[in-house]
Amino acid sequence: MYRDEHLQIDMSGQVEFDTRRLTLTRKEFELLAMLARNAGEIVPRDILLSTVWGYCEGTRTRTLDVHVRRLRRKLGGLGDTYIQTVFGVGYRFERYRAPRPLLTYSMPAFAATA
Amino acid sequence: MYRDEHLQIDMSGQVEFDTRRLTLTRKEFELLAMLARNAGEIVPRDILLSTVWGYCEGTRTRTLDVHVRRLRRKLGGLGDTYIQTVFGVGYRFERYRAPRPLLTYSMPAFAATA
DNA sequence: GCGAAGTTGTAAAGATTTTGTAAAAGCAGG
DNA sequence: CCTGCTTTTACAAAATCTTTACAACTTCGC
Numbered sequence: 109m110y111r112d113e114h115l116q117i118d119m120s121g122q123v124e125f126d127t128r129r130l131t132l133t134r135k136e137f138e139l140l141a142m143l144a145r146n147a148g149e150i151v152p153r154d155i156l157l158s159t160v161w162g163y164c165e166g167t168r169t170r171t172l173d174v175h176v177r178r179l180r181r182k183l184g185g186l187g188d189t190y191i192q193t194v195f196g197v198g199y200r201f202e203r204y205r206a207p208r209p210l211l212t213y214s215m216p217a218f219a220a221t222a
Numbered sequence: 223m224y225r226d227e228h229l230q231i232d233m234s235g236q237v238e239f240d241t242r243r244l245t246l247t248r249k250e251f252e253l254l255a256m257l258a259r260n261a262g263e264i265v266p267r268d269i270l271l272s273t274v275w276g277y278c279e280g281t282r283t284r285t286l287d288v289h290v291r292r293l294r295r296k297l298g299g300l301g302d303t304y305i306q307t308v309f310g311v312g313y314r315f316e317r318y319r320a321p322r323p324l325l326t327y328s329m330p331a332f333a334a335t336a
Numbered sequence: 337g338c339g340a341a342g343t344t345g346t347a348a349a350g351a352t353t354t355t356g357t358a359a360a361a362g363c364a365g366g
Numbered sequence: 367c368c369t370g371c372t373t374t375t376a377c378a379a380a381a382t383c384t385t386t387a388c389a390a391c392t393t394c395g396c
Contacts, residue, residue: 121308171355275345287383288345289345309354310383340393341393342391348386352381355381356379357376363372364372366368366369
């Protein structure tokens, strides 16, 4: 369903992060799957709440946010990178892109002994 | 059908664990076989119940769990290792992997007599 | 065919995990 | 600076799993 160099999400419910299998609860997985399915797109909170929780439009709850918190924590240092907040709208799953390598010159060997 | 350094499962119904022949009942074997056939994958309870028991989707029963319990007990100390619970979803058969040996120096023979 | 032994399903009690949410604090935006 | 949204944490409720015991059913041996 989704794959990049850090994260792999299967339809079956298995999620692998940096070659470690993540233990996600059912709701956590459903949320992650929903976001990953719409990777790169902003998914409004109402859509997330109705799809994952079956809540009516306009329901005011912090349930979603707490689950986002729990997911981010399980995604370690990249939690905030993968799941981004769009203020007042919802969340967006951002595909991981390795930073473009900077152009560098090779340091002289003696300088490297520091 | 499946083999690792501890467990061996034959199509014929024979199961060997640490060189001892396990005596599994018919249902126990069918369950183990189904799990082992999908080793590494999460198998939802509904799939297990319909495949092994012929139950309808959505049937609420603890039959499966009790059989898992019986199986785990027959697998001795590795029962929990081989058959893992995926909360709210089902079970997963995990292949046994020996822990990667740590790099060590060889102990002198005299020290090993302790 | 019958009794014994084994297998299987399930109830029920207890344990464990998941989930929802309150509340306080932090932060974004106007 | 204020309002409203997000984050965080803790806790209780809900859901699920585990365990054990027992009854019913099936199989086996005589």
